[in-house]
């Protein structure tokens with residue numbers, strides 16, 4: 001009897017194994033095409049090795065900041081006082097958004113607290129202007145990034161930003177950036193937040 005039971009268990013396991021290895025399909029979706037994957041694959045790493053050709057300066061960025069509606073949401077001086085994050089330090093309207101520690105002052109500003117300049121390029125390229133994402137050319141993104149870096153005293157007005165120079169920008173908070181402390185069971189998730 002025992003060997004029969006063993007055989008039954010073995011054959012059930014065998015069936016499961018076959019079903020598992022055939023990896024079930026659910027009749028929804030389809031595999032993305034290589035072109036679709038390329039279109040989604042736009043992440044720019046800290047080294048900037050994925051940055052496309054192109055270039056821009058703060059002067060060009062200043063004009064684009066108004067023309068591409070950045071000013072409408074973020075404020076002409078870089079702060080709308082809370083509707084959209086502050087982009088330029090020292091704006092008259094106080095920033096109301098809390099920031100992760102460690103924070104340098106005015107450090108809610110991405111162009112100051114971000115450890116890598118490429119983060120700003122990536123963010124603008126993938127997410128801005130809000131509602132018209134993906135509409136900016138690489139030159140425009142380089143120019144807008146240069147404008148924000150210049151206005152926050154990180155680069156000079158005439159510095160040309162491109163795939164080589166942008167990753168080399170020494171960000172003021174490069175060494176200050178830290179991940180939130182490791183989470184332990186029972187602790188609130190985001191320490192430092194109200």
Ligand code: HEC
Nearest residue numbers: 068069070073083084085108109110123124128129130144
């Ligand atoms: C329709 C309003 C709107 C427009 C137009 C807009 N933004 Fe934004 N922007 C936002 C909002 C809202 C956020 C915050 C999004 C979030 O945190 O999820 C944001 C976030 C950002 C950030 C990240 C800031 C941070 O500290 O996290 C940058 C950089 C930025 N925008 C740049 C730009 C630039 C450059 C333009 C013009 C090309 C632009 N934005 C146009 C609303 C806008």
